Amino acid sequence: MLKQKILEDLKKVVKELGHKTIDIVLSIPKNPSFGDYTTNLVLQLAKVKSTKGKQIPTEIANEILQKFEKPDYLEKVEIAGRGFINFYIKNKELIKNTDGLGILQKSDNPQKVFIEYGHVNPLKEIHIGHLRTFILGESLSRIYDSLGHEVFRANYQGDIGLHIAKAIWGIRKLGLPSKQLNLEEKAKFLGQAYAEGNKSYEDPHIKKEIDQINTALYQKDPALKEIYTLAREWSLQYFEPIYELLGIKYDRCFFESEVFERGKEIILENMDSPREAGKIFEENAGAVIFPGEKYGLHTRVFITTAGNPTYEGKDMGLAELEYDTFNYDKSIHVVASEQEGYFQVIFKAMELIFPYLKGKKYHLSYGVVDLKEGKMSSRTGNVITVDDLYHVVSEKVREIMKQTKVHIDQEVVRMVALGAIKFSYLKFSPRPNMVFDLEESVSLEGDSGPYIQYTYARIQSVLRKTQKGVKNGFESIEVDTVERAILRSLLYFQETVEQAAATLHPNLLASYLVELARLYNLFYQGSRIIGSQKQDFRLKLSEEVGKVLEKGLYLLGIEAPERM
């Protein structure tokens, strides 16, 4: 890679000049007139004394430049601004670089990456807020995978606990419907049952009943088996079509019901006994707690007075099971930001119990999705479900397709609608909250998934019109400003994906793709491809842009239609 070459050549010179070794960062100047890569290295070096004492930046830069034998892949190297060194790559090299685009170079340090996302609890309808974890998690999985890491996609769902107890109480009160229900009706019925139980929980008598059901569930009371199994099955079935729609295939779903016993056991094993103090967990007012204050965090209950493990408690069992399942180097939990405090505490507890987990656990915290009208609330009916969203967007796609030359194809409508939806999530940085507007948030033009898909389809259309196929070997060709901008942009694909992986920010890739598509559309608008003197080169350029767009979209979980 050209970037690596520059870096190595630079390192050598810096070392020869006797400067302190620092991390040299080559970055991409926003403005192409500042080169294809730039470094602020001398500004860093000016801060520390070298063997020659303190020097001013330009002086160091000049020394470096004198020693730096301009490699043949560079057009020029310049000192600019207060002490930047800018590198300009030869067009020839940029063209050469396009060979094999669309296939990412594998990491030289491949890791096993465990990604846990989705985790919508049973009994909840899947709304546009939940979509964030699915879409982010899947994109990250694909990004890591494409860089040569081994990815394990996991889901974790709460199929035991107070919410289930509430639902069971509600089912008993409402009575099971006599007629056959379809998936959606089943989910709806369970939702009602849960709401009933939840409401009644405020009544002290009923609270007691529900708490008893809860404890009985944890004790695997056979009397509850039938109703529990039924409720569990119904609610889990509801998720299948969603995974299908979003194109997600989990390697494994984990359940609270399979980890709670071991979780409790782990906690008890790591608890103070009357003889022995200073262990990880303590008893307090009849419950077992983790004294987070000791570590600058807060205290949380891991086992309740009733002897049931809480979510925290179960997570200890889960941590062990997950690691045993897939000996990962890195584990990423894609979970809403409200859980930040929670994760700090359980990660601390985990690393105390399982020291080998230290430094391997990450919480990718994403912001909540609010509506323009305010917070979503199923109580007030102020909720947009995934189904609602998908239907509205599909309809909009159909509307536009009616006005185009391309005939309406259901598959394409699906791809574009999903592309629009997924992109509308991925273009944002994960952490900040999102404000969602059903009519406006999912865009089909401008800065959008369909914009990139359209650009791809446009390219395919051009390529289809040429029978001769695409040729190679244009190193000596003249390129204009726009063509060069495209070549320059193609150069950055690999490192953009790497950066997206390193920072857990797929939005970096999303922005990159929009920028590349924008450049291509600009080129397309201003330059004739077929029939021009540079036809072969322009076809080649188009093809490469197409490959990168297709791959980039794939990494975002988006399909690229051949026509739209």
Added chain:
RNA sequence: GCCCCCGUGGCUCAACGGAUAGAGCAAGUGAAUUCUAAUCACUAGAUUGGGGGUUCGAAUCCCUCCGGGGGCGCCA
């Protein structure tokens, strides 16, 4: 009370401590003999919530104030 996050054009959002703060939407003006107009060009719109500080350089780091959101022992 303690802790965390956020505040960037009218709206929704970008921006490894770097060069002139970028897009999209909305507004206005244009582009069709030509490979897909879900496109493109141009115009207008910002003291990056306020005030200090660190730095050669701050939207970004530190302090403080204001505004919004979230979290803090028996829920998940």
